[in-house]
Amino acid sequence: MPHLAGLAAPRIAVLGFSIEVFEALDRAGVPFVAVVPPEFEAYMNEHDMPAVPWDFEKRNEQSGELAVTLKERGVTVAVPLYEETVQWSGGLNALFRDDPRLFNRSLLFRDKSMMKRKAQMSGLRVGVFEEAENREDVSRFFKRVNKALLKLDGETDDPVHLKPFSAAGCLGHRVIRSEEDAAKLTDDQFPCLLESHLDGQEFSCEVFIHDKKIRFLNITEYVHLGHSNFIPCGPVLEAMRPRIQEACEQLIEAFGIEYGMIHPEWFVSQDKLNFGEVAARIPGGHIFNLIERAYGFDPYAAFALCSDPETPESVLEEFFPATNAHEGYAGSLMVYPRQKVVTKVSVPDELVEHPFYEKHNLFVPVTPKVAERVAYGDHYGTIFFFGDDPIRMGEALQRFEDMDYYV
Amino acid sequence: MSESAPSQAAPERVERLIENLDRALGGLADAKPFARAPHQNEVFQAAEALMATDEGMRRVYGLADRFDAAGVFTAGPWEDPAKLQPTLVAGSLEAAGVYPVIEILSELRMLAIAKGRVPEPLVPPGDAAEFLEKTLALNLRYLFGSGTEEDRVSRGPHGDTAERLFRLLADELTLAGVRADVVSEIEQISIQRPIMTRRVVELVELARRIPPAAGDEGGVQERLDLFHRAISGPSPMSVEHPELADYRAVLIDLAATPLSAEADAFASSLHATGLACPHHAVLLRTLKRREPALIGPALGLNPLGLAELDQNRELAHQLIQVAILPATAQSIYGFARLLERGLLSRAPVAAGLRRLVELDLTxxxxxxxxxxxxxxxxxxxxxxxxxxxxxxxxxxxxxxxGNNPTCQAARGISLFSQHAPARLLDLVATAARDGLIEVPFDGAQINSQTLTGGLAPNLDLDLDPISVALVPQLDRVYDEIMRRVALRPEDGHKWANPALYGRFVPTGFESALDLTHTRVVDYEAFVRRFFATHHPAYNDGHELVYPNPVGICVTNAHGDHLGAHAVALQRIAEDPHGTLRAYFFNPNNEGRQNWGLGVRPSIRDHGEEEGESSLPFHQFVSRLYAFHYNPYEEGDAFAVPDGVVAEIESLAHESWGRAFIWGEGTP
Incomplete structure (x- = not known):
């Protein structure tokens, strides 16, 4: 990046350890200092990379020292890499820019009920939601929602969703389908957020924002939440782009976001746009890899550039392509073993011969016993696709999800 | 990896996959050192996809000259081709995860080195070819596998991929060298006279399937034939009548001269190879009825053995009747050696054997x-x-x-067999009939039946029958004694060895390691004491009366510490070349080892008896960490030259010693 090249000291601090991100910033010529958990300090030193070891788990009076250390090194921007570092970057940026509200805004991303309420107050459509302290709260919420749906006796109840306030993505997400499910919950799952079920097509946006303006809006179509998605979205969602952009702008306004990137998730049902949730860190599901494959720009570098208030307008304009300038459609399928014990990877010929198939990273796991699955994202491997037709892409992702790759 | 993919790949598929690998190699070459690992993974994934077909495997090999430049092996165990060992290849190929893929890429690089496509200063092409020939020789089952389910399962999830690698290697290299390597491997295993001979038999079968070379250098064919005849039929009649029933029928009416020739042929084959074949059992059983005088010659007994047989004719015949069957023919070798040891004349041994014949087994x-x-x-x-x-x-x-961490128990069975054979048979009887053994310790009996655990609670049963019956019990008792002495101020083997093996183990005990096994303490005194009690020049001429159950630190070919191991120091003597050597028994199935820094236990040509390993005295000391000694038979520790002690200390320090803190101070 021309405006950053030749800078003696890095102005950006990235919070967390990610080789992918470091490599992207390095390639883009963006100098940075990494704030990493202490166990990664040796790795950073070994490779001569500027780093500050920091225990993100610990919060106490000394927490302010990190800001002092980074300031001394000339850092003016903090960029979070993981859910857990979002409020740290909020706190740091608040100190760097002398704007305490930045910290409070970052907390919006870390408390899902606060997030929902804020979205609701700003006029976005959200499902019904409530905080729950115990199993009785869950049971009551479940009954009320189904009562409002005017269910008759014997009709299947609509499920409700239970999510921890602050976990990344789908970590800890549970679906409550009956009162028995509610009774089975354990104490460590409270407090949490409850919400009614939203039907319909789900998608996410990766919104790159600089000076409150959207610089690039990517729409990721979810084929099966937590299993498969592709970029850019197909024609149905693409036709809704203006409305989606408007909703994102509403969200940015409501959350007071000035710089960086957000990753909101939405549902479209009966032509209505419903807000699911929003994160302010690098999304899962290999979305950044897919953006790079489809559009040819480096989203990690984009995240850093947008996070830095001093990035010149000209650099941003040159960096992002037009949203219709994609080279093709890039999809990923996350694979979870379906057996309890797996000893071998078996890739069907049909997959390898599919014109959209690119590569996979399925390896025989070192322990044959499959770990109990606790969230999307703890998949065993991923299959990548690339092709020129979003309809066929969606079909392929659906078709190949239905196969056993671990036997 | 796709095991279901056909071997004939669609050409366009291979082209696509090779593009992926090409791109991944380029990405890796461009990657900064800190970001190398994910790019290495990309390469492994791309290569693995290609390895699903023969054509793909060959194309990966086509790119092998780019591996090192791109950094495929950088910062991993495969980085330096000069440090690789053929013996470790099989383990990596059978592993799970990404390791088999890296291992195969490493072999492809080695092939490129052997062909001169990759210049490697430390590995000349000849060495690389030799490495691959040895690797082939050790992994013949991938080329000539039995195709049984057991074979398939034990080859691991990447078995078919490994098979494609070896097909490529066999195409590119001449198998002639491999045949010679396998025959040499057969000779070196069998010269140690293992009880379990399955590996040798498998190798003989595999070697016969390798096409012979044009010129038969070193008499490879003849050497192989010797072993093949030993397991299939070494006598004129057994060759003519491979079916056991036919052979038996022929023997009954065979004239005296050819019958005697049969006996001689079997005896000479048995003693040349240590291998017996089912026909040998048929011969002995027939001779017992028809011509008992030929039993001695048929076993190839020396005068001592012949006299022993003569003295104990009835018991010997009973043992042939009960135990020498076509399916147990290999025990004929042990039977011959048992007679030559004169063991049947010991009344408790004779009774102990008779007792096993009709023992009620659990x-x-x-x-x-x-x-x-x-x-x-x-x-x-x-x-x-x-x-x-x-x-x-x-x-x-x-x-x-076998494949068990039970060196202590295996050493025990060996020591009993040598010096307490009647006690061994006692232990076998109670273990097999009552499911227990009792060992006195600290004034009370330890009963193995009351114990759980042990080092090998799930014993792998690929063991000789006595070990199958006894090791589970010995293992639990050993573990229990070590538990009971864990808090004593010295290494627990000081008490465990005499308790387990018998009172012949001297009470003096010296260890070079502290109790936590983290520090080497007072190493010089340790070395000097071993010299003063075991080296004939310094120990006032006291002979080693019984084997000494010592502890050694096993190291790999690079001298890295692998762990503590139990061996028995059998004797100390000058070899035919005048070098003083320590002769020892290693229960680890294989006496040939490479412990790094030039320390390589040998099994022949240095005066070793069957099954013995040996090292020059000072090299043996450099791997020792604990030994027993008789405090009243100690010579002059001070007389050992400083230079000798220093040399040993440096051998220890630079190998296993690197894993320990030396001295009392902080590191």
Missing amino acids: SEVRRNLLARRKPRDGVTANSVLVAGALSVLGQPLGIGQ
Whole structure:
């Protein structure tokens, strides 16, 4: 990046350890200092990379020292890499820019009920939601929602969703389908957020924002939440782009976001746009890899550039392509073993011969016993696709999800 | 990896995959060192996809000259080709995860080095070819596998991929060298006279399937034939009548001269190879009825053995009747050696063997003894057990621990067989009949039946029959004694060894390691004491009366510490070249080892007896960490030259010593 090249000291601090991100910033010529958990300090030193070891788990009076250390090194921007570092970057940026509200805004991303309420107050459509302290709260919420749906006796109840306030993505997400499910919950799952079920097509946006303006809006179509998605979205969602952009702008306004990137998730049902949730860190599901494959720009570098208030307008304009300038459609399928014990990877010929198939990273796991699955994202491997037709892409992702790759 | 993919790949598919690999190699080459790992993974994934077909494997090999430049192996165990070892290849190929893929890429690089496509200063092409030939020789089952399910499962999830690698290697290299390597491997294993001979038999079968070279250098064919005849039929009549029933019928009416020729042929084959074949059992059983005078010659007995046989004719015949069957023919070798040891003349041994013939076995022991037998073998558990006893008593240094961490128990069985054979048979009887052994310790009996655990709670049963019956019990007792002495101020083996093996183990005990096994303490005094008690020049001429159960630090070929190991120091003597050597028994199935820094235990050409390993005295000391000694038979520690002690200390320090803190101070 021309405006950053030749800078003696890095102005950006990235919070967390990610080789992918470091490599992207390095390639883009963006100098940075990494704030990493202490166990990664040796790795950073070994490779001569500027780093500050920091225990993100610990919060106490000394927490302010990190800001002092980074300031001394000339850092003016903090960029979070993981859910857990979002409020740290909020706190740091608040100190760097002398704007305490930045910290409070970052907390919006870390408390899902606060997030929902804020979205609701700003006029976005959200499902019904409530905080729950115990199993009785869950049971009551479940009954009320189904009562409002005017269910008759014997009709299947609509499920409700239970999510921890602050976990990344789908970590800890549970679906409550009956009162028995509610009774089975354990104490460590409270407090949490409850919400009614939203039907319909789900998608996410990766919104790159600089000076409150959207610089690039990517729409990721979810084929099966937590299993498969592709970029850019197909024609149905693409036709809704203006409305989606408007909703994102509403969200940015409501959350007071000035710089960086957000990753909101939405549902479209009966032509209505419903807000699911929003994160302010690098999304899962290999979305950044897919953006790079489809559009040819480096989203990690984009995240850093947008996070830095001093990035010149000209650099941003040159960096992002037009949203219709994609080279093709890039999809990923996350694979979870379906057996309890797996000893071998078996890739069907049909997959390898599919014109959209690119590569996979399925390896025989070192322990044959499959770990109990606790969230999307703890998949065993991923299959990548690339092709020129979003309809066929969606079909392929659906078709190949239905196969056993671990036997 | 796709095991279901056909070997003939669609060309466009291979092209696409090779583009992926090409791109991944480029990405890796451009990657900064900190970001190398994910790019290496990309390469492994791209390469693995290609390895699903023969054509793909060949194309990956086509790119092998780019591996090092791109950094495929950088910062991993495969980085330096000069440090790789053929013996480790099989383990990596059978592993799970990404390791088999890296291992295969490493072999492809080695092939490129051998072909001169990749210049490698430390590995000349000849060395690379030799590495691959050895690797092929050690992994022949991938080329000439039995195709059985057991074979397939044990090859691991990447078995088919490895098979494609070896097909490529066999195409590119000449197999002639491999055949010579395999025959040499057969000779070196069999010269150690192991009780378990399955590996040798497998290798003989595999070697015969390798096409012979044009010129038969070194008499490879003849050497191989010797072993093949030993397991299939070494005599004129057994060659003519491979079917056992036919052979038996022929023997009954055979004239005296050819019958005697049969006996001689079997005897000479048995002693040349240590291998017996089913026909040999048929011959002995027939001779017992028809011509007992030929039994001695048919076993190839020396005068001592012949006299022993003469003295104990009735028992010997009974043992042939019960235990020498076609399916247990290999015990003929042990039987011959047992007779030459004169063991049948010891009344408790004779009684102990007779007792096994009709012993009531626990159902577990019965099941385990028959676990690896086929129904048509027609053996009873008792005949297997007696045959096993003949082997163990005849070949005390042929015992191995198999795939179990039970070196302590295997060493025990060897020591009993050498010096307390009647006690061994006692232990076998109680273990097989009562499912327990009792060992006195600290004034009370330790009963193995009351114990759980042990080092090998799930014993791998690929063991000789005596080990099958006894190791589970010995292992638990050993573990229990070590538990009871854990808090004593010295290494627990000081008490465990005499308690387990017998009072012949001296009470003096010296260890170079502290209790936590983290520090080397007072190493010089340790070395000097060993010299003063074991080196004939410094120990006032006291001979080693019984084997010494010592502890050694095993190291790999690079001298890296692998762990503590139990061996028995058998004797100390000058070899035919005048070098003082330590001769020892290693229960680790294989006496040939490479412990790094030039320390390579040998098994022949240095005066070793069957099953013995040996090292020059000072090299042996450099791997020692604990030994027993008689405090009243100690010579002059001060007289050992400083230079000798320093040399040993440096050998220790630079190998296993690197894993420990030296001295009392902080590191």
